[in-house]
Amino acid sequence: MKKVLALFLVSILFLAACSSGSSKDTSGETKDSNEITVWAWDPNFNIKAMNLAKDAYKSDNPDLEIKIIENAQDDIIQKLNTSLSSGTTKGLPNIVLIEDYRAQSFLQAYPDMFHELTGTFNSDDFAQYKIAPTSVDGKNYGLPFDTGVSGLYVRTDYLEQAGYTVEDLQNMDWKKYIEIGKKVKEATGKHMLTQDPNDLGLIRMMIQSAGSWYLKDDGKTPNLAGNEALKVAFETYKEILDADLVKPISDWSQFLAGFNSGDVATVPTGNWITPSIKAEASQAGKWAVVAHPRLPGVPESVNASNLGGSSWYVLNVPGKEDAADFLAKTFGSNVEFYQTINKEIGAIGTFKPAADGEAYQAGDDFFGGQKIIADFAAWTEQIPQINYGLHTYAIEDILAVEAQNYIKGKDLDKALEDAQKQAEAQVK
Amino acid sequence: MRLIPERFKHNNLFITMFTITVLIIVTVSVTITWTTIRMSEQFFFDKFSITNARVMKQLNESLDKFNYSIVIASNNLQQSVTLKEILTKEDESNVERLSSIYTMSQLMKRLEPNLDAYEVSIIVTGINGISYATDRSYWPIHDEELKNSYLTKKTYENPNKLFYQYDYRPNREDGRYIVATKALLERTSGNNYGSLYFAIKETEFKKFYSNFTSPGNNVFFVNSDGIIVSSNQSKLIGQKSNELLGYATKSGEGKNEDYIIGDFMGKEQIILMEYIPSFDMYMFNTIDKQTAFGSLIDTNKILLIVMGIVCIALIIVLLASRRLTNSLSKMVKQIENTSKHDFHQYVSVSGTYETRQIGKAFNSMLDELHEYVDQLVVSQKQRRNAELAALQQQINPHFLYNTLTSIKMMANHGSKEETESMINALISLLQNTIGNVNETVTVNQEIANLRNYVLINQKRYGNRIKVNFFVSGDCEEYKIPKLILQPFMENSFFHAFNHKPEGFIHVLIWKEGNLLICEVVDNGDGMEVSADSHLPPSNRKQEFFSGIGVRNVDERIQLTYGESYGVQISSELGEGTKVRITLPL
Incomplete structure (x- = not known):
């Protein structure tokens, strides 16, 4: 009799253990460090260019996952201002696109929030007029992207x-x-x-x-x-x-x-x-x-x-080294890549070595065979800084x-x- | 209870009790479980509908606020003389037009604080073809498109009203808009000089309520045409839903209910509805019962626990009632068997207090019964003994009468010696029977009585029957009941020799172990002996010597000495009869 009773007690305990132990998955939130986020506007131009950059970078570092998020320019400005003014970088991307006209207001207002890019690319390779808006005190913060020539x-x-x-x-x-x-x-x-x-x-x-x-x-x-x-x-x-x-x-x-x-x-x-x-x-x-x-x-x-034109900036958040490397190896030095974005979306970069590429030298039938890209590239170099x-x-x-x-x-x-x-x- | 097999007969109580308990436990658990689930479901319904109704009210308020901002903005524009001038001015030069555009933009900028909280694109169009959009990329509709759209058509149809319409721009991914439109009217003439469009993206509009939705908890805005204008279920936007429109009218009828339970999207849902007059839209909140409550009430868990408890309860009941009834049914089995054991088998006293008491009572009852029966048996024996003893004391008057008649005839014949011996024999016979008060006599005395009796009978009926006595020497002084052999002797005399002319009767007495054996053997006619060794009945009463007959002898011996003693009769027709009497020493 006592054995039976003991068996029941055990079975009750077992039952209770079963019911209360309804599996609670402890999925530890391991922040994937191999992921960087990019914010940009205009899906037909900036986003496309970024996607092409992502493809180009795959051979360099296939492990890095690049998430590209489209936001309206006003939204990006608003979000950056709200977050950065409160001193937090939470929820902000690694890379952000900022119009040159506005760049200084961000760089000067939030000096520590941007990751310095000096040295990751050769600033002499870019049109000089782009360097001033993207730099503060001689330090490069932005990687020049498209020309507004x-x-x-x-x-x-x-x-x-x-x-x-x-x-x-x-x-x-x-x-x-x-x-x-x-x-x-x-x-x-x-x-x-x-x-x-x-x-x-x-x-x-x-x-x-x-x-x-x-x-x-x-x-x-x-x-x-x-x-x-x-x-x-x-x-x-x-x-x-x-x-x-x-x-x-x-x-x-x-x-x-x-x-x-x-x-x-x-x-x-x-x-x-x-x-x-x-x-x-x-x-x-x-x-x-x-x-x-x-x-x-x-x-x-x-x-x-x-008129216009924008550049890429790296925010001072975890993953900034990856982000800087990504930019340096694509927008910062890849001539081939510039040919691609020119062919695919007609984007003209401010990267001078790219001007010698075949895409830049091609004539455009819409403009009566005029080599407009080459012309723009030539004018780019003359833009007063x-x-x-x-x-x-x-x-x-x-x-x-x-x-x-x-x-x-x-x-x-x-x-x-x-x-x-x-x-x-x-x-x- | 014939259904219960025989072997369960003794567990009848247990089975009945157990079955009833099981039924009750199961019924109670099922009822309670069901009620609990129903009650908690009802509770969640009520709770949900209360909170959701509250949220909907809040939503309504924020929508009102939104609507109010738009109303204020549209009133501002309506009242602006400058705007009216710009929209009605004809034949402007380009520089003037440029200035007008600038003025309009400034006008719009002043409006901005009103609508700051919301992402809204405003388009103003005038009858002179001028148009201004605050954010054309937000709502990418061309002037021409807008002019010919049903939005404008409807606006002009109801020039006095600000109302909300649904617009879809297929060239954009999130190209769904809710557009508030208002015609601009000249106060005095009532002429229409332009129209206002306030477009908000559905994705923006969604933000009013998106925090409030969750899986299974959906919000739908349905306009009066039944088209879903906005919803967190993006796929359904733009579709016509007669289902919801049906609930809209239904909900209007039954005002006292906070919510309706109905089917939507093929699932059972709790539907809350509110009409938003300023938007002329119905706001629906549907809560999918399955998704919303499915996770809250873990029916399986409850059932598992209940089943577990029921099982344990049943096992406890099984064991407990088994213990209770076991002792009872064991006792019942014992009681049933008592008659088989002549009421000598006591029941074992065990189990619960009640059964122990019953057992004790039963046992003491058995005791009393035995006592009573014993007493009864003893008194019966005594009575019978007394009866027999009384019979023994009597001498049949016929016998005396006949014997005395024989003596008188002998005296008449003059045989004095014979008469004398006859009288002597009668005297000693009477002396031994009536005179002697003792129950028992010695073998010798009994033999002497028999001799006298034989003598009297031989004198009366002649000497054709010879009688011999063989008494073992060591038996002479043993005591035997009085007149125990006489009835058999008498029987042999009067019945054994009806056919045979002559014969003998032997009386043998000897000791065998600690038994005294007396035999009366004749070689007369014999008879048919029935199985119980009893002698056939006889009515020759006048011939009997005493009240005691052959039949009583056995009874008397057994009464006096016990069952193992008594009379055995064996007989064969034509051979004779042997009567054997067994007595203790």
Whole structure:
């Protein structure tokens, strides 16, 4: 009897043990150190380029897993600002893409949060104008990626109707541009270009061609009043408007529609617009690219400028060595890789050795066989190097207001002075 | 209880008890388990529906807030004279148009704080063809597309209303939008001068409730056409769901219920519904019973535990009741067998208090019974003995009468000697029977009585029957009951020689071990002896010497000495009869 009882007690215990021991998987969270994350925007351009880089890097380090996450540029800025300002890098990626205009504001505001890349790549191999925005105190933090080298896309057919050839437009200044524009408008009824009053990209391109910027070389002091290049740029801008060469637009899609529908004869902008221009296949052979016009009466101004462009940055989070190595072996040194991204997505890097590659030397039938990549590459090297500083967009907002005032009749010097005052008050 | 086989007969109580207990335990466990599961399920339902209803209320509030921001923004734009001017101005120069665009952008910038919390793209279109989008890439719809879309059509149909519509941009991966639209009306004339579009991505809209959803706990926003506008179940977005719309009307009818339980997506779901008037949409919260509660209530575990407990309970009951009833049924078996053992077998006193008491009571009852029966037997014996003794004392008057008649005839014949010996014999016979008060007499005395009796009978009936006595010398002084041989002698005289003219009767007495054997042997007619060695009945009462007859002798011997003693009769027709009497010394 006692044995039986003991057996029951044991069986009860067993039962209890069984029921309570419902397997709790203790899956230890082992952080995979062999994984790096990349944030970028634009799936057709930056993300694609990153994916190609990932493929290219596979032969170097097949163990490293690279996770590429697409985020809107505004989201990336917001997330970086929120995380970095609170001093945490949790949830942030290893590699992030930052627009050159904004780069300094991040690098200077959060100096310890970025991993120094000096030495991982040869900075002399890259277009010099890209080095300043990506560096602080002579230390490289960003690995230059695409060039925003600008050109003037022109409709050869419209020019012909006005009695011009492409040759007439080479290395011209904006005065000549206006002159031609008037003729073209007369001959074809088409506007010369589209403009969004909120986007002063045209002004930026003009002043960078003269080696000037909204801010002085220190990157902090507003450089508006008494900035000769800026003044000339605004004057030119107004002249263009007064000549009624502009078709007003309010946003990007209207910008695209402007040239795709054949409403404008020229598009002065960065080279990254090439795919969008080529998107309208019916216009094949009707386009050419010429050097960006220089500012009239400004001796420093050259026939080359820049609009946009961005670079890769490595954040100071675990895995940074892997991330730096990954960037160095792809964007930092791989000529073959640059040929690939050029062929696949038309991206033009700022890596000088790549310019000798076959892809860069190929002619483009859409542009009448013009070797546009080679041309862009050549212009890239001429872009004056400037420090975009910390407050490009903040100052542009102020300038946009004054630009409107100027157009409505305000004295330009006064307008720039007012802008200078506002800017000084705001960015102090 | 015929169903129970014979061998379980003694376990009847146990089986009945055990069966009932098992039934009760199983019933109780099943009932309790079922009730518990049902109750906890009900509890979870209620709890879920309460919390979910609360969450839905919160959701409703945040949606209201969102709607309010949009309303404020649209009112601002509606009231803006500048905007009206821009949207209605015709024949602008390009520079003016540029300025208008800039003014609009500034106008929109001022609106931004209202909608800061939400990712919304605003598009304003005017009748003069001007349009402005705050973020065209967010909601990539071309001006032409927008102009011809059903969004615009519907907006113009209801110019006074701000309402929400569903839009799908197939060229984008997450191209589902909820668009609030409003026509811009000139207050005085009622003319339509443009329209406003506030587009929010479904993925953004989802953020209102995505924290609240979980596997099995889904949220659906269904517009009045039954199209699922937003849901955490992304695959269902844009589909028409008549099922949900059906619940929408149903839920309106039965107001007192917080939730409905119904089928959706082929599963049983708890469905909560709320109508959001500002959106003209139904907000559904469906909770898949299986997914939501399946993990909460581990039915298998409960069943396992209950089964375990039931098993243990059954085993304990089995053992305990077996112990209780075992002693009882053992006792019952013993009691049943007592009659087979002449009530001498006592039952064993064991088991529980009750059974022990019953056993004791039964045993003492047996004791008393025995005592009583013994007493009864003794008194019966004594009574019989007394009866027989009384009979023995009597002398049949016929015998006396006949004998005296014979003596008178002898005296008449004048044979004085014969008469004298006859009278002497009668006297000593009477003396020994009536005169002697003792129960027993010596063998000699008995023989003497027999001789007298024989003498009297021979005198009366003649000498054709010879009588011889052979008494072993060492037996003469043993005591035997009085008149024990006389009835057999009498029997032989009167029945053995009905056919045979003459014969003899031998009386033999000897000792055999510690037995005294007396035999009365004749060589008369013999008779048929029945199995029980009894003599055939006779009615010749007048011939009897005393009240005691052949039949009583055996009975008397046994009463006096015990069962092992008595009379044995053997007889053969034509050969004679032998009567053997066994007595203790």
